[in-house]
Amino acid sequence: VVGGLERSLSGEGGARYARLVRAExxxxxxxxxxxxxxxxxxxRVVRAVRGRELALAGAHRFSTYSLVFRIEDLEDGRARLRAETRAAFPGMAGRIYRLLVIGSGGHAIGMRRMLAGYRKG
Structure with a gap:
C-alpha cells in the first residue's frame, strides 16, 4: 500500500489541487x-499499522475527510485491500462541491483507479 500511495498522492497534480482548494x-x-x-x-497519516491498516485524514475549504486502507489476509497467501472514505461537506459551498465530486461519479472512478494500481496478478 505504501509504495502505491506514495505514487498516487505525491504527484504534482495532487499538490496543485491541494493548493487550489487550500487543503491541509x-x-x-x-x-x-x-x-x-x-x-x-x-x-496526514493518523494511524499506521504495518501490513494491516493505514488511516489518513485531511481537510480543505469545502470538506473534511478520511481515507482508510485495510489489508485482510485470505487463503493461499493472498490478501484483499479495502479502502473506506468518509467526508463531511459543510455549508452551501460544501454541498455544491459534493455534487460535483461525489454526484458526478468522479470520486468512485478515482478510488477504483487507485485500488487497481495495487492489484497483483
Whole structure:
C-alpha cells in the first residue's frame, strides 16, 4: 500500500489541487517510512499499522475527510485491500462541491483507479 500511495498522492497534480482548494496539509513531509504524522498534499497519516491498516485524514475549504486502507489476509497467501472514505461537506459551498465530486461519479472512478494500481496478478 505504501509504495502505491506514495505514487498516487505525491504527484504534482495532487499538490496543485491541494493548493487550489487550500487543503491541509499542502505539502508532503514527516517521517518515512510512513508513520503517524507523515503527510501528503491533502492528507496526514493518523494511524499506521504495518501490513494491516493505514488511516489518513485531511481537510480543505469545502470538506473534511478520511481515507482508510485495510489489508485482510485470505487463503493461499493472498490478501484483499479495502479502502473506506468518509467526508463531511459543510455549508452551501460544501454541498455544491459534493455534487460535483461525489454526484458526478468522479470520486468512485478515482478510488477504483487507485485500488487497481495495487492489484497483483
Amino acid at each position: 496539509p499542502r505539502e508532503a513531509g514527516g517521517p518515512r517510512p510512513l508513520a503517524e504524522g507523515s503527510a501528503y498534499p491533502g492528507f
